[in-house]
Amino acid sequence: MKLQRKGTRHSHRGVIGVESAIVMIAFVIVAAALAFVVLNMGFTTTQKAKTSIISSLDEASSSMQIAGKVIGSGDTTVGKLNMTAFPIKIASGGANVNLDAKTAAVKYVSNSIDYDNIYVGTLSGEYKSLSSATAAAVSATSTGFETFSDVDVNPFLGVSHPSNTRAFIYWSQESTSNDILEQGETAVLAIAFKANERPSALDKVKAEIIVPTGAALTVERQVPTITNQVVDLG
Template sequence: GFSSTQQAKETVTKGIGEASSALHVSGEVVSATDVARSKANATQFPIKIVSGGSAVNLNATLATVKFNTGTVQYDNILTKGCVLTSTTYSSLTAAMAAANTASCLGGAASNNPIGSPGTGPATSKAVVYWTVQKNTNEILEPGEHANLVIVYGQNERPSPSNEVKAELILDSGAPVEFQRTMPPMVDKFTNMG
């Protein structure tokens, strides 16, 4: 009796702790687009810890980003070096330049999804960067703001009406799903709500 009651309590307590470590989209989702070709080069999802939640480790060895466009699917597009922690970035443009310099996107000028030609890397990649940061580690803490950016591969860039799905799987807690349908691409930065 007591033993099974104690185990049930521990299981429920652990489940509550894991659920409270969840992230959520915390602002406008934006795509950097190639207006002339009507293709998205990258999509940025702003993320933060839910109210009352616990810190989560976004280290690439502990976190996984699955990605699916309906025509291409990856089990993990987040790699070491693509979680940018040395500083905060005030814009997607600055963060993508840093990611490319760090060789996360391949290093060639054409791999940067913003700018000219702005076509992206050979295969899709995930980049995480902070806009509000308490310290320079890979742990997203309450009060910090980060962005998960899906940088589309050159031949994997979605067009209007295409649906993109990503899932951030952490070492603990529930997975976080990101999903958007691409709108018409009339501006270099398209607000996706």
């Protein structure tokens, strides 16, 4: 019998165990890296989708809304409207809107006419009535506000009319003096009609305010029988 001293027999079990552990750790690290990449891509895709949805909603919804009753200036003698006024404001949660004539437009449609853009810009200052704002617009022609450059009498009164149907915006409630309609402000879209384009009873009056961002605001009313100088269009 051959005797072997204790401790002289070699074993590779420990080395194999260490190698297996190293391989397993490597697999775990690679798997963790791949999982991080997948999760990161998922988060990025979700964020992009969220941004696209919010952007689409902003483009599809209008930031503006009607802020009260639409009124008109009526000529009871001939039964026609000289002017109309559409009060507007920023909708709840809506963004500010630039109403400068370079970036905004007003489309006007009635039973007999269709204009792509009749907008000439905003009138500086704050006015509490359509009559006072229109009178200021007439006098403002000398300073570059060419709404009624051919009119020397307030079109609201029905004595004189512009040579072309035109629209302008004035502020009935203003916090900052500029062309931006902001939260807390109220603007009025005023339309003065050419003499032979004045709407009469049962005519349709439709105005569409087109702005740089967001959907356009469309307002449509039917003209009632004109019995007063100030006509309630609802």
